[in-house]
Amino acid sequence: xxxxxxxxxxxxxxxxxxxxxxxxxxxxxxxxxxxxxxxxxxxxxxxxxxxxxxxxxxxxxxxxxxxxxxxxxxxxxxxxxxxxxxxxxxxxxxxxxxxxxxxxxx
Amino acid sequence: xxxxxxxxxxxxxxxxxxxxxxxxxxxxxxxxxxxxxxxxxxxxxxxxxxxxxxxxxxxxxxxxxxxxxxxxxxxxxxxxxxxxxxxxxxxxxxxxxxxxxxxxxxxxxxxxxxxxxxxx
Numbered sequence: 001x002x003x004x005x006x007x008x009x010x011x012x013x014x015x016x017x018x019x020x021x022x023x024x025x026x027x028x029x030x031x032x033x034x035x036x037x038x039x040x041x042x043x044x045x046x047x048x049x050x051x052x053x054x055x056x057x058x059x060x061x062x063x064x065x066x067x068x069x070x071x072x073x074x075x076x077x078x079x080x081x082x083x084x085x086x087x088x089x090x091x092x093x094x095x096x097x098x099x100x101x102x103x104x105x106x
Numbered sequence: 107x108x109x110x111x112x113x114x115x116x117x118x119x120x121x122x123x124x125x126x127x128x129x130x131x132x133x134x135x136x137x138x139x140x141x142x143x144x145x146x147x148x149x150x151x152x153x154x155x156x157x158x159x160x161x162x163x164x165x166x167x168x169x170x171x172x173x174x175x176x177x178x179x180x181x182x183x184x185x186x187x188x189x190x191x192x193x194x195x196x197x198x199x200x201x202x203x204x205x206x207x208x209x210x211x212x213x214x215x216x217x218x219x220x221x222x223x224x225x226x
Contacts, residue, residue: 001168031210035151042201042216043143043151049209086151090210093165095141095153 002091004098011104018074020101022087025068030089032070034063037100038083046085047072079105108132108215110185110202115220122192126220128185128202136160136180139205141213142187144198147221152198155187156205192224 004024012018022032032050035043046057050065060075070089074081082105087098114126128140142154155166155176164176175188185202199221203213 033210033212035213037151042218043213044216045212045214048206048212048214054214088151088153088213094167095156095165095211097151097153100150 002089002094002096004087004089004096006085006087006098006101008099009102009104011106012074012077014079014105015076018077018081018103018105020072020074020085020087020103022070022072022098023068024070024089024096027068027070027089028066030065030091032063032065032087032089034070034072035086035088036081036083037086043086074103077103077105081105108204110204110215110217112200112202112217112220115200115222117223117225118192119226120193120224122224123188123190124192124222126187126189126200126202126222128187128217130183130185130202130204133204135178135183139207139211140178140185141203141205141211142176142185143201143203143213143216144196145201145219146198154200156211157185189222192222194224196222197224198222 034047036046037043047063051063086100109131111129141156157176199219201219202217204215206212
């Protein structure tokens with residue numbers, strides 16, 4: 001079955017850029033999306049079709065997807081961006097989530 | 107305002123059954139695919155099942171096929187998940203999510219989730 005691999009944790013200082021990766025076999029041939037989940041809350045879609053931001057998601061969020069890796073980048077990371085981030089893609093009529101990355105802003 | 111509200115969770119004994127409901131409002135429910143995703147508290151997200159607008163297409167995670175069924179009632183703007191032969195491994199928060207299809211599927215609105223606990 002298809003797998004998406006994320007680093008368990010990423011740390012960044014406020015104002016710096018955070019990059020969260022998601023790796024999967026030929027992931028660049030699929031569309032990746034990303035969800036943000038803060039403690040005690042439901043997930044929120046922050047990126048879809050690799051690079052598109054839903055309405056209401058700040059411009060500091062951007063995405064890319066090529067080869068075997070999709071990346072969610074947050075420019076000028078703010079303390080409120082601290083959350084778990086999950087990548088997701090579809091393979092053979094199956095939705096697959098990555099294991100999640102805890103972003104710490106400190 | 108788009109809203110999806112899950113209900114029906116609770117404590118169930120191993121081997122038991124439970125039906126979860128998701129009430130949708132603020133959008134034309136019959137025009138959207140819908141999805142169930144679950145999450146063991148403190149762990150990651152796991153996709154469960156997705157259904158198309160009229161219920162004629164359904165996709166399931168392979169490990170749950172045969173035990174779980176997804177269906178919908180467009181007249182009542184409701185999505186359901188019928189869960190049978192429940193085990194401790196099914197203990198999780200179950201989320202309902204509106205699903206967009208734009209070249210691929212995306213879950214753009216999520217409910218607050220309903221907790222299912224399987225325990226004796």
